[in-house]
Amino acid sequence: MEVVLAERRLLIDCGLFQGSRTLEELNHRAFAFEPGTIDAVILTHAHIDHCGLLPKLVASGFTGKVWCTPPTRDLLAFLLPDAGRVQENDTARRNRRSDRAGEPPLEPIYTERDGSQAALRACDIPLETWFEPVPGIRARLWNAAHILGSASVELSVGGLRLLFSGDLGPEHKAFYPDPVAPAGFDHVICESTYGDQRHKQATIRQRRTLLQGEIKQAMALGGNLIIPVFALERTQELLLDIASLLNAGRLPRVPVYIDSPLAGKATEVFGRYAGGLEDMGQGRIFNHPSFHYVESSTDSIALNAVSGAIILAASGMCEGGRIRHHLWHNLARTESTILFVGFQAAGTLGRTILDGAKRIRISGRTTVVRARIRQIDSYAGHADREGLISWIEDRHPITGSLFLTHGEARTIESLRAELAARGAAHSIMSPDIGDCYHLARGSAATLIKGSGDEAREAIGSDWRNMCESLLANLKEDLKALPTSAARSAALQRMTDALAGPQS
Numbered sequence: 001m002e003v004v005l006a007e008r009r010l011l012i013d014c015g016l017f018q019g020s021r022t023l024e025e026l027n028h029r030a031f032a033f034e035p036g037t038i039d040a041v042i043l044t045h046a047h048i049d050h051c052g053l054l055p056k057l058v059a060s061g062f063t064g065k066v067w068c069t070p071p072t073r074d075l076l077a078f079l080l081p082d083a084g085r086v087q088e089n090d091t092a093r094r095n096r097r098s099d100r101a102g103e104p105p106l107e108p109i110y111t112e113r114d115g116s117q118a119a120l121r122a123c124d125i126p127l128e129t130w131f132e133p134v135p136g137i138r139a140r141l142w143n144a145a146h147i148l149g150s151a152s153v154e155l156s157v158g159g160l161r162l163l164f165s166g167d168l169g170p171e172h173k174a175f176y177p178d179p180v181a182p183a184g185f186d187h188v189i190c191e192s193t194y195g196d197q198r199h200k201q202a203t204i205r206q207r208r209t210l211l212q213g214e215i216k217q218a219m220a221l222g223g224n225l226i227i228p229v230f231a232l233e234r235t236q237e238l239l240l241d242i243a244s245l246l247n248a249g250r251l252p253r254v255p256v257y258i259d260s261p262l263a264g265k266a267t268e269v270f271g272r273y274a275g276g277l278e279d280m281g282q283g284r285i286f287n288h289p290s291f292h293y294v295e296s297s298t299d300s301i302a303l304n305a306v307s308g309a310i311i312l313a314a315s316g317m318c319e320g321g322r323i324r325h326h327l328w329h330n331l332a333r334t335e336s337t338i339l340f341v342g343f344q345a346a347g348t349l350g351r352t353i354l355d356g357a358k359r360i361r362i363s364g365r366t367t368v369v370r371a372r373i374r375q376i377d378s379y380a381g382h383a384d385r386e387g388l389i390s391w392i393e394d395r396h397p398i399t400g401s402l403f404l405t406h407g408e409a410r411t412i413e414s415l416r417a418e419l420a421a422r423g424a425a426h427s428i429m430s431p432d433i434g435d436c437y438h439l440a441r442g443s444a445a446t447l448i449k450g451s452g453d454e455a456r457e458a459i460g461s462d463w464r465n466m467c468e469s470l471l472a473n474l475k476e477d478l479k480a481l482p483t484s485a486a487r488s489a490a491l492q493r494m495t496d497a498l499a500g501p502q503s
């Protein structure tokens with residue numbers, strides 16, 4: 001989100017497009033503005049969909065500061081170089097593919113070095129403290145209760161009052177008090193990720209009981225409990241709950257491997273700020289004697305021979321990282337359990353497993369699924385519909401426009417309709433990527449320039465993952481048809497569909 005003020009330019013967040021591979025291609029496009037003309041960035045939090053294009057911004061000529069909270073600065077120090085490393089590795093892998101033979105090599109969006117350079121731009125400011133990121137614009141950060149260091153951004157610009165929610169945390173979030181911010185704004189920009197959903201409102205105590213049950217059942221089988229997690233936040237929430245269960249004697253001693261160097265580093269930052277975190281209870285948490293932080297890939301591979309352990313590995317939706325080799329070694333074992341504790345987006349490997357696929361392709365190889373597939377869906381990182389509505393209503397009066405962002409189109413529409421029915425703001429906007437608005441005091445925002453097509457089309461399901469899933473199950477699905485005539489007919493229909501409409 002770019003804010004322009006009489007020759008001053010401020011950017012709120014600078015995220016990497018994430019999700020389907022089609023959507024990720026947007027990251028290669030040039031910025032819609034000249035990076036060298038941006039005076040400063042205010043960053044709401046260290047998730048890659050908010051900070052992941054900062055290295056590209058810096059590499060393209062941005063020389064200002066990136067304002068954020070102290071924990072966010074500490075997280076950026078290793079997350080941004082890591083994001084660069086991921087870009088370099090992905091690009092190298094794609095360049096090696098045989099179907100690219102003879103084509104010019106692809107360039108990474110940015111490198112590890114670009115990531116390190118961008119992290120050096122971070123400048124920390126505590127919550128609820130006014131600062132002036134650029135002359136004439138005053139800003140304050142407010143606890144958003146979403147992940148460690150997350151904040152909403154309040155701006156005061158020549159009498160105009162603006163608030164950017166950033167990502168907002170749910171009720172019953174471990175570690176943080178509920179989100180806060182002042183009331184009375186001209187314009188509010190609010191996220192809508194779960195604007196059409198109601199979370200199961202489990203308390204921390206209820207979640208721990210669910211987790212205790214899952215761990216006990218999995219351990220009773222003698223196999224491993226594999227938990228795909230994101231390195232930042234969900235890992236630490238689980239470690240908090242597992243350590244608390246162990247400390248309370250509610251679980252037998254079980255080795256817990258945190259097989260993600262990134263998760264290890266993020267946990268260190270949590271340790272650094274532990275004094276200010278809620279729900280930590282008594283006893284050792286992140287440095288619990290049962291916890292083993294796995295660094296080297298040799299040690300990670302050694303876990304393939306382990307049984308009767310809990311293994312947390314990234315990525316949370318199984319799209320990359322060490323979780324893939326743990327899935328490969330455990331999916332076919334009847335005594336293993338795969339436990340999902342996070343949202344699995346459509347088209348991801350995690351979603352395919354959770355949806356009950358009997359065969360899974362991982363990095364070009366197929367395995368059968370015999371492991372138990374389980375889910376706890378009461379861990380949440382975002383506010384749900386009710387949470388968003390009450391956060392918005394607590395900001396009243398909003399005399400200009402309320403912008404709904406950061407959600408799928410139908411989610412935003414559902415939330416918009418509900419907010420309109422409640423009279424939450426007299427003007428509710430659902431901006432498209434690339435839209436440009438004029439913001440005035442006390443009156444509805446006006447669209448200066450629309451975006452046209454752009455990225456809208458790219459935001460949808462991903463044909464590549466659908467293809468992988470189809471290929472993995474094709475022979476089995478064909479065999480399941482009653483006759484060979486039916487199998488031939490199905491193949492003929494697919495062939496015809498691929499030939500497209502005939503003229």
Ligand SMILES: [Zn+2]
Binds near residue numbers: 045047167
């Ligand atoms: Zn986030």
Ligand SMILES: [Zn+2]
Binds near residue numbers: 049406
């Ligand atoms: Zn986000």
